[in-house]
Amino acid sequence: MKYEDYPAAAAPPGGSNPCDKCALRRLEAFLPCSPEELKTIQSFRVGARRVAAGGSIIEEHRRSPQLFTIYSGWAFRYKTLSDGRRQILSFLLAGDFLGLQDEFADGHTHGVAAVSDVTLCAFSRDRLWELFHAQPKLGYDITWLAAREEKMVDDNLVTTGRRNASERVAMLLMHLFRRAQRVGMERDGWVEFPFNQQHIADALGLSLVHTNKTLRRLQRLGLYKIDAGWLRIMEPHALEALGDYFERPIRPTPLI
Amino acid sequence: MKYEDYPAAAAPPGGSNPCDKCALRRLEAFLPCSPEELKTIQSFRVGARRVAAGGSIIEEHRRSPQLFTIYSGWAFRYKTLSDGRRQILSFLLAGDFLGLQDEFADGHTHGVAAVSDVTLCAFSRDRLWELFHAQPKLGYDITWLAAREEKMVDDNLVTTGRRNASERVAMLLMHLFRRAQRVGMERDGWVEFPFNQQHIADALGLSLVHTNKTLRRLQRLGLYKIDAGWLRIMEPHALEALGDYFERPIRPTPLI
DNA sequence: CGGAAATTTGAGATCACTCAATTGCGGTGG
DNA sequence: CCACCGCAATTGAGTGATCTCAAATTTCCG
Numbered sequence: 206m207k208y209e210d211y212p213a214a215a216a217p218p219g220g221s222n223p224c225d226k227c228a229l230r231r232l233e234a235f236l237p238c239s240p241e242e243l244k245t246i247q248s249f250r251v252g253a254r255r256v257a258a259g260g261s262i263i264e265e266h267r268r269s270p271q272l273f274t275i276y277s278g279w280a281f282r283y284k285t286l287s288d289g290r291r292q293i294l295s296f297l298l299a300g301d302f303l304g305l306q307d308e309f310a311d312g313h314t315h316g317v318a319a320v321s322d323v324t325l326c327a328f329s330r331d332r333l334w335e336l337f338h339a340q341p342k343l344g345y346d347i348t349w350l351a352a353r354e355e356k357m358v359d360d361n362l363v364t365t366g367r368r369n370a371s372e373r374v375a376m377l378l379m380h381l382f383r384r385a386q387r388v389g390m391e392r393d394g395w396v397e398f399p400f401n402q403q404h405i406a407d408a409l410g411l412s413l414v415h416t417n418k419t420l421r422r423l424q425r426l427g428l429y430k431i432d433a434g435w436l437r438i439m440e441p442h443a444l445e446a447l448g449d450y451f452e453r454p455i456r457p458t459p460l461i
Numbered sequence: 462m463k464y465e466d467y468p469a470a471a472a473p474p475g476g477s478n479p480c481d482k483c484a485l486r487r488l489e490a491f492l493p494c495s496p497e498e499l500k501t502i503q504s505f506r507v508g509a510r511r512v513a514a515g516g517s518i519i520e521e522h523r524r525s526p527q528l529f530t531i532y533s534g535w536a537f538r539y540k541t542l543s544d545g546r547r548q549i550l551s552f553l554l555a556g557d558f559l560g561l562q563d564e565f566a567d568g569h570t571h572g573v574a575a576v577s578d579v580t581l582c583a584f585s586r587d588r589l590w591e592l593f594h595a596q597p598k599l600g601y602d603i604t605w606l607a608a609r610e611e612k613m614v615d616d617n618l619v620t621t622g623r624r625n626a627s628e629r630v631a632m633l634l635m636h637l638f639r640r641a642q643r644v645g646m647e648r649d650g651w652v653e654f655p656f657n658q659q660h661i662a663d664a665l666g667l668s669l670v671h672t673n674k675t676l677r678r679l680q681r682l683g684l685y686k687i688d689a690g691w692l693r694i695m696e697p698h699a700l701e702a703l704g705d706y707f708e709r710p711i712r713p714t715p716l717i
Numbered sequence: 718c719g720g721a722a723a724t725t726t727g728a729g730a731t732c733a734c735t736c737a738a739t740t741g742c743g744g745t746g747g
Numbered sequence: 748c749c750a751c752c753g754c755a756a757t758t759g760a761g762t763g764a765t766c767t768c769a770a771a772t773t774t775c776c777g
Contacts, residue, residue, distance in 0.1 A: 286623060286705050313709065341597045348603055358611060362617055362618045414757090418733095449543050453567070668766050669723095670765090674725085
């Protein structure tokens with residue numbers, strides 16, 4: 206695995222001292238961070254990266270030399286079986302930290318791909334241990350993020366294992382909407398929604414055709430609207446009840 | 462949440478200085494640990510707990526005041542929907558660390574129940590942060606364990622989302638066998654297998670009846686045997702190929 | 718030995734899948 | 748400006764895997 210295999214780091218978003226000025230840190234969704242921690246994060250950071258919609262962020266069977274925090278855009282983690290069946294494990298958006306699993310498993314974890322154009326902050330994997338050592342608090346925070354991500358996968362597992370098609374779709378729409386809302390992506394009740402039906406099918410463990418039919422049914426019931434890549438939830442309570450999924454207000458989380 | 466709600470800690474397995482003498486630490490599956498780390502772990506430890514087969518280790522909607530490492534026996538993490546449908550998220554056995562998710566989510570994560578009789582080492586949740594602070598290496602190890610657990614849930618999600626019934630069963634049998642083998646539970650090719658078909662169905666997202674029929678089919682093909690609560694894999698290659706699941710030798714992991 | 722729980726089997730219903738064709742839409746070249 | 752292309756979305760039809768219901772049968776346990 207060589208660094209050169211990766212595109213050169215682009216200019217980090219936000220100028221020369223980006224972590225200070227990072228727009229994400231102004232959101233209520235994220236916990237404040239001491240100047241000292243910020244400095245450590247900054248030194249851990251090696252640059253930014255931009256991946257076009259549809260592009261690959263981490264190859265499925267390769268170990269990325271970097272860890273990332275998503276700055277903007279939607280991505281997803283996935284695994285494929287040898288005959289091509291694909292399962293999306295979870296979706297990622299601003300503030301999500303990725304690449305950690307690779308640290309502890311010898312490759313063969315999961316791939317990450319961009320749905321929309323994605324901007325990422327890149328961190329040096331080599332210095333991860335150093336980070337834990339220098340600032341135990343940041344280590345604790347990373348554990349926090351890992352636990353939070355696992356909780357999301359747990360939820361998805363319940364969905365594919367025990368919910369029927371309508372319930373799955375209802376739950377996913379609410380889940381994605383709420384998460385986007387949380388990081389300030391809502392505009393007049395609409396949220397950017399760059400997913401196609403194949404993404405949804407692969408996330409829910411359904412076929413493309415059945416996903417389409419289910420999506421249409423809920424749309425005809427007036428529960429949600431999708432227009433030109435934007436999503437609006439018309440009947441949040443109905444969708445939550447249908448999916449038996451009640452997202453409680455999420456506590457602020459750390460931002461690395 | 463009061464401590465009194467929990468049964469009093471029983472005598473820790475292994476005597477008065479158990480972490481030193483812990484039988485698990487002699488296994489190749491676990492990384493060695495410096496005397497200093499061991500001392501910190503020891504001080505973090507508040508006792509042991511024993512839960513009878515079928516008993517509850519962590520209630521689904523309550524925050525456990527303790528974290529645990531499994532010392533012996535099989536357990537599982539699960540979630541239930543409001544109408545009672547249950548999904549098993551993952552199985553736990555010796556060396557697995559549990560209760561971490563609760564640290565970062567306000568309850569409402571998952572329940573943990575014992576399949577066989579289970580013995581656990583209990584740790585004080587209050588002192589978790591202190592542990593990260595005092596021994597960053599142990600914090601790093603806990604993150605490692607969290608990432609490893611997430612990887613298992615990822616695998617299960619692929620299973621319920623994209624594998625058919627036979628593939629699911631094949632993959633689960635191999636998975637459980639290999640994990641038990643890894644921590645020294647194999648005896649003459651057999652491994653203790655205290656699960657009933659409802660457990661398997663709930664883990665795989667199948668109905669009980671269909672699980673039974675699938676299990677029988679694979680058994681009639683001579684791929685495995687179950688006898689008096691013990692499992693033997695007769696055709697590992699066939700099961701691995703069927704499940705498209707090839708467990709690679711797992712690296713030694715930390716043991717907290 | 719008796720009773721409860723777990724397993725097994727059969728039968729019919731249903732949800733989700735596959736195959737196949739059509740429609741809608743944005744982009745592109747003439 | 749329009750015909751044409753490719754991809755995503757949509758719809759229909761028939762199939763099949765899995766589910767539910769129901770009833771044995773076996774195993775476990777007191």
